[in-house]
Amino acid sequence: MTRVLVLTSSILGGNSQQLADHFSGLAVERDGVEITRRDLVADELPHLGLAELSSWQVAADERSDEQRELAARSDALIEELQAHDVVVLGVPLYNLGIPSQLKAWFDRVMRAGVTFRYTENGPQGLLEGKRAVILAARGGQYAGTELDSQTPHLKGMLGLMGIGEVNTVFAEGLAMGEAQRDGAMAEARQAIAGLVERL
Ligand SMILES: Cc1cc2nc3c(=O)[nH]c(=O)nc-3n(C[C@H](O)[C@H](O)[C@H](O)COP(=O)(O)O)c2cc1C
Structure with missing residues (x-):
């Protein structure tokens, strides 16, 4: 089961x-593939604040009721991530970065001592046997240029947790006319079909 x-x-x-829907639609047809969907906009997480961050640093059996409630948010998202083999990120480019809703998710799952740890040789990922797919939609064209700080940022965060195998599908120039948009989306859908075959 994948x-x-x-x-x-x-x-x-x-x-x-749309790209994430395409991925899910093809993947669900495959034997042995199970899909979980999480819409981080419909089910929005608040910004990470001090009270929530601090709740992680208190031993589970010593937490106050409020700390228990706050820590449960990150615990549940990490459990969900740990229970999956492949994480697919549908990622818009907003102001040259990732949506704050997605950042709020990374802020909950990147937890020192749980999904990565610091060693004398630097950080070490604690998630094992997972891979990721980034489906990147952009109004302009940035892939491979210095302005694309989004892709390295995402790969850096995934890598820190031990997810080093990452495939990226770009749909770029989506605000640069209908022909460019249609072509880029068609190419991205084709690339997605190839990735789903390899699930
Ligand atoms: C708030 C906002 C900021 C955006 N910033 C950028 C940007 O910096 N560069 C870019 O190429 N496109 C930008 N766009 C265009 C989006 O990347 C484009 O609409 C893409 O399709 C977004 O993915 P989505 O349709 O899944 O939301 C922005 C769009 C919005 C709504």
Whole structure:
């Protein structure tokens, strides 16, 4: 059984959502594949604040009621991530970065001592045997240029937790005319079909 966690984060329910839907639609047809979907916009997480961060640092049996409630949010998201083999991220480019809704998810699952730890040789990922797929939708064209700080950021966060195998599908120039948009989306759908074959 291959368990796939599909995370979407488009405030427009837009192109990255369509790509994630395409991935899910093809993947669900495959034997032995199970999909979980989490829409980080519909089910929005608040910004990470001090009270929640501090709740992680208190031993589980010593937490106050409030701390228990706050820590449960991150615990549940980490459990969900741990229970899947592949994480698919539908990612819009907003102001050259990731949506804050997706950042709020990373802020909950990147937990020192749980999904990674610091060693004398630097950070070490604690998630094992997982891979990721990034479905990146952008109005302009940035892949491979210095302005694409989004892709390294995502790979850096995934890598820190031990998810080093990452495939990226770009749909770019989506605001650069209908022909460019249609072509980029068609190419991205084709690339997705190839990735789903390899699930
Ligand atoms: C708030 C906001 C900020 C955006 N910033 C950028 C940007 O910095 N660069 C870019 O190429 N496109 C930008 N866009 C266009 C989106 O990348 C494009 O609409 C893409 O399709 C977003 O994915 P989505 O349709 O899944 O939401 C922005 C769109 C919005 C709504």
